[in-house]
Amino acid sequence: MTSSKDFDVESVLSQLTLDEKISLIAGIDFWHTAAVPRLDIPSLRFSDGPNGLRGTRFFNSVPAACLPCGTGLAATWDKDILYQAGELMATEAYSKGVHVILGPTMNIQRGPLGGRGFESFSEDSYLAGKAAASIIKGIESKGIASTPKHFVCNDLEHERESSNTVVTPRALNEIYLEPFRIAMEEGKPTCLMTAYNKVNGVHVSQDGTLLNDKVRDEWGWNGCIMSDWYGTYTSKEAIEGGLDIEMPGPTAFRNYREIGHMIRTRELHINDLNDRVRNVLNLVKHAKKTGIPENGEESTKNNTKETSEFLRKLASDTVVLLKNKNELLPLKKSEKIAVIGPNAKVASYCGGGSAALNAYYTTTPFDSISKKLDYRPDYSVGCYSHKYLPGAGEQVKNGDSTGFDMKFYLEPPTESKRTLIDQYSISLSSHHLVDYYNDKLPKDRLFYIDFEAYFTPEESGEYEFGLAVVGTAQLFVNDKLVVDNKSKQTKGTSFFNCGTIEERGTIDLKQGKKYKVRVEFGSAPTYTLYEKGGEYFGGGIRIGLAKVINEEEEIKKSVELAKSNDKVILCIGLNGDFESESFDRSHMKLEGLQDKLVEEVLKANPNTIIVNQSGTPVEFPWLNEANGLIHAWYGGNEGGNAIADVIFGDANPNGKLSLTFPKKLQDTPTYLNFRTEKGRVLYGEDIFVGYKYYEKMERDVAFPFGFGLSYTKFEIKNLKVTSSESELSVSVNVENVGKVDGAEVVQVYISNDNGDENVIRPIKELKGFEKVYLKSGEKKTIDLKLRVKDSVAFFDEYENKWSVEAGEYHVLVGDSSDNITLKESFNVEKSYLW
Numbered sequence: 001m002t003s004s005k006d007f008d009v010e011s012v013l014s015q016l017t018l019d020e021k022i023s024l025i026a027g028i029d030f031w032h033t034a035a036v037p038r039l040d041i042p043s044l045r046f047s048d049g050p051n052g053l054r055g056t057r058f059f060n061s062v063p064a065a066c067l068p069c070g071t072g073l074a075a076t077w078d079k080d081i082l083y084q085a086g087e088l089m090a091t092e093a094y095s096k097g098v099h100v101i102l103g104p105t106m107n108i109q110r111g112p113l114g115g116r117g118f119e120s121f122s123e124d125s126y127l128a129g130k131a132a133a134s135i136i137k138g139i140e141s142k143g144i145a146s147t148p149k150h151f152v153c154n155d156l157e158h159e160r161e162s163s164n165t166v167v168t169p170r171a172l173n174e175i176y177l178e179p180f181r182i183a184m185e186e187g188k189p190t191c192l193m194t195a196y197n198k199v200n201g202v203h204v205s206q207d208g209t210l211l212n213d214k215v216r217d218e219w220g221w222n223g224c225i226m227s228d229w230y231g232t233y234t235s236k237e238a239i240e241g242g243l244d245i246e247m248p249g250p251t252a253f254r255n256y257r258e259i260g261h262m263i264r265t266r267e268l269h270i271n272d273l274n275d276r277v278r279n280v281l282n283l284v285k286h287a288k289k290t291g292i293p294e295n296g297e298e299s300t301k302n303n304t305k306e307t308s309e310f311l312r313k314l315a316s317d318t319v320v321l322l323k324n325k326n327e328l329l330p331l332k333k334s335e336k337i338a339v340i341g342p343n344a345k346v347a348s349y350c351g352g353g354s355a356a357l358n359a360y361y362t363t364t365p366f367d368s369i370s371k372k373l374d375y376r377p378d379y380s381v382g383c384y385s386h387k388y389l390p391g392a393g394e395q396v397k398n399g400d401s402t403g404f405d406m407k408f409y410l411e412p413p414t415e416s417k418r419t420l421i422d423q424y425s426i427s428l429s430s431h432h433l434v435d436y437y438n439d440k441l442p443k444d445r446l447f448y449i450d451f452e453a454y455f456t457p458e459e460s461g462e463y464e465f466g467l468a469v470v471g472t473a474q475l476f477v478n479d480k481l482v483v484d485n486k487s488k489q490t491k492g493t494s495f496f497n498c499g500t501i502e503e504r505g506t507i508d509l510k511q512g513k514k515y516k517v518r519v520e521f522g523s524a525p526t527y528t529l530y531e532k533g534g535e536y537f538g539g540g541i542r543i544g545l546a547k548v549i550n551e552e553e554e555i556k557k558s559v560e561l562a563k564s565n566d567k568v569i570l571c572i573g574l575n576g577d578f579e580s581e582s583f584d585r586s587h588m589k590l591e592g593l594q595d596k597l598v599e600e601v602l603k604a605n606p607n608t609i610i611v612n613q614s615g616t617p618v619e620f621p622w623l624n625e626a627n628g629l630i631h632a633w634y635g636g637n638e639g640g641n642a643i644a645d646v647i648f649g650d651a652n653p654n655g656k657l658s659l660t661f662p663k664k665l666q667d668t669p670t671y672l673n674f675r676t677e678k679g680r681v682l683y684g685e686d687i688f689v690g691y692k693y694y695e696k697m698e699r700d701v702a703f704p705f706g707f708g709l710s711y712t713k714f715e716i717k718n719l720k721v722t723s724s725e726s727e728l729s730v731s732v733n734v735e736n737v738g739k740v741d742g743a744e745v746v747q748v749y750i751s752n753d754n755g756d757e758n759v760i761r762p763i764k765e766l767k768g769f770e771k772v773y774l775k776s777g778e779k780k781t782i783d784l785k786l787r788v789k790d791s792v793a794f795f796d797e798y799e800n801k802w803s804v805e806a807g808e809y810h811v812l813v814g815d816s817s818d819n820i821t822l823k824e825s826f827n828v829e830k831s832y833l834w
């Protein structure tokens with residue numbers, strides 16, 4: 001095989017035949033590109049995604065390191081640790097044979113409801129851009145290609161493929177393009193993924209003004225652009241528009257017959273095709289440097305002590321301490337503590353959709369807290385908060401293994417002669433079979449799976465089973481039909497919004513008795529809600545199981561526990577079933593009876609620490625009564641340990657909110673226009689996204705952008721600002737004046753004194769930050785160099801250029817967007833445009 005050094009892109013390009021060229025500009029399957037062995041062009045492997053490397057399969061994927069979700073990563077405000085997080089992703093890529101990582105996700109949370117809000121970094125363009133740049137640099141430092149996504153304005157999920165984002169040029173440039181510009185200029189990613197949606201009438205994956213003119217010509221970036229999965233919509237326009245690779249394969253728009261014909265008839269210029277191929281070959285050259293073989297093995301060899309230690313530190317740095325009245329926290333291990341809540345015994349470790357992965361292991365708050373104590377704390381679930389019943393796989397056994405025995409057949413269970421084509425024993429309960437492959441499968445991928453396992457209840461009572469599918473399924477307990485998701489099916493949001501609701505059924509079971517649980521599944525072609533043209537492939541199935549509880553009784557039990565313990569840790573929040581891909585949340589409240597549970601427990605014991613886990617904000621109606629509140633996102637493998645470390649002071653919390661937490665949905669900038677209506681979504685809030693909106697409107701929020709407490713105290717003093725024509729130097733002293741070691745984030749905002757005369761402007765905008773670790777009593781000087789034009793410019797729509805206006809500006813420094821303690825001014829002498 002030629003080395004990367006000897007791989008001469010222009011020479012290879014000149015030797016490719018037309019059909020080879022066309023083959024290179026589309027994937028061959030879900031995760032790979034085409035090879036041309038005669039010219040030593042290997043097939044490349046792509047893999048999701050933003051919080052770890054799932055590898056090449058949704059179904060039965062090889063376990064991986066799971067990092068905290070994007071909003072959590074940005075809440076570290078720590079460029080160094082994010083760089084290391086990028087390095088870890090690259091190491092994972094080597095162990096999964098992956099050349100190209102499909103991440104980071106870096107869209108903007110216009111509002112709190114975005115289904116994939118958890119994946120992206122921040123409501124603020126600068127923080128999002130800097131966080132992405134650090135991760136990209138870390139990934140690329142080890143030779144792996146990164147792919148920031150989804151370029152651009154995929155800030156909601158609702159009807160994402162057909163949604164037309166109607167946005168002003170000013171907001172497009174200042175809010176939505178800006179994070180990509182920062183990340184691409186600083187991080188120099190090798191790839192870029194386009195968004196599904198249109199922007200101002202044109203699908204981004206074929207918009208030459210964005211892909212060719214903006215990204216390549218204006219920003220000078222020369223990497224490889226791929227579409228999101230099934231996000232290519234045309235042949236000619238997309239090639240001319242600058243889209244290098246259609247994903248996934250096999251291609252729908254780039255076959256030889258069509259493209260070859262267009263080239264021969266000069267309908268499509270050969271130079272446009274060559275430009276696409278050249279970018280793919282450059283990516284191949286880049287990938288060759290890694291030495292990662294074609295179709296390499298996927299392993300778990302990176303599941304090491306070092307990986308776990310790093311993930312634990314990373315996860316604890318994401319945690320934001322929101323309330324700590326009377327120094328309720330950290331708790332002492334000697335205190336008598338009860339752990340309550342629906343999220344205590346489950347690991348809400350990542351969001352849903354393509355970001356979800358099968359983690360090496362997970363940690364739950366309950367287990368991690370218990371490990372710190374000499375006794376097993378009292379526990380009650382309080383209420384349920386799930387959208388789908390908890391996975392049955394982890395609760396059942398087949399032989400000595402946890403999980404179901406799965407037998408794959410070509411014929412349905414009604415046939416006496418069946419051809420067994422595959423068999424697994426898997427403890428997972430959700431099987432997305434979209435990329436399940438078996439060479440014995442017929443073209444339409446019709447197959448059947450029989451699941452079998454035994455369930456032995458720990459308590460007698462009523463149990464509920466659930467099935468959500470793309471396909472059909474029935475669940476039997478001791479041969480009695482309990483759930484029927486076959487005879488009558490109802491559309492829901494499971495499996496990327498393609499599947500059914502969860503059909504449920506209940507049955508009385510006796511403690512200690514062994515019950516046979518059997519599920520008969522038919523793949524996607526049996527789906528009665530099958531829509532022609534839907535990309536269902538093998539389909540999917542999720543099997544759930546939970547004991548039926550009387551939630552009012554559970555709340556009473558929790559109140560009793562709260563009264564009989566010194567302190568309570570109350571774990572609430574969302575999970576990856578609510579925050580996922582292809583749909584948005586419909587409200588901002590906690591699910592089920594959680595608010596009631598919190599209110600009752602707080603009344604019973606004010607010494608309650610509430611731990612909320614969600615990727616984006618939820619409403620806290622009981623906030624005034626709460627004395628201790630921690631926000632812990634989805635923390636990855638080590639999420640539970642990180643929560644416990646913070647609660648007991650083994651880690652001093654230092655995260656700061658990457659998003660404003662509004663009081664209620666009606667207060668948010670996108671309350672009137674978040675979703676797609678009749679094919680378009682209006683970005684009516686314009687540049688006033690996040691804190692820029694709340695500040696301008698003088699609207700009270702639950703917790704402001706950039707906010708987060710510590711167990712120690714810091715003083716930020718002596719702001720000095722000097723400026724030249726191009727550079728702004730900002731220096732401050734930070735001192736840890738408290739009793740424990742900790743970290744503070746110095747936040748630098750810029751405001752201008754020109755008022756809103758010419759154009760309306762935010763009260764202030766984040767333009768710099770630095771995290772500093774200080775031992776108790778330690779002092780450091782922080783020096784920041786900022787580019788003047790990036791710090792003061794706005795996008796002038798009349799001129800269609802960025803504009804710097806002469807005048808007086810202010811540097812505002814604080815430890816949160818609403819706690820500015822220092823202010824200095826500087827002047828810009830000359831106005832200019834670019």
Ligand code: BGC
Binds near residue numbers: 048049149354581
């Ligand atoms: C997502 C992408 C992801 C791709 C491959 C799409 O549904 O939008 O972010 O990389 O699938 O899983």
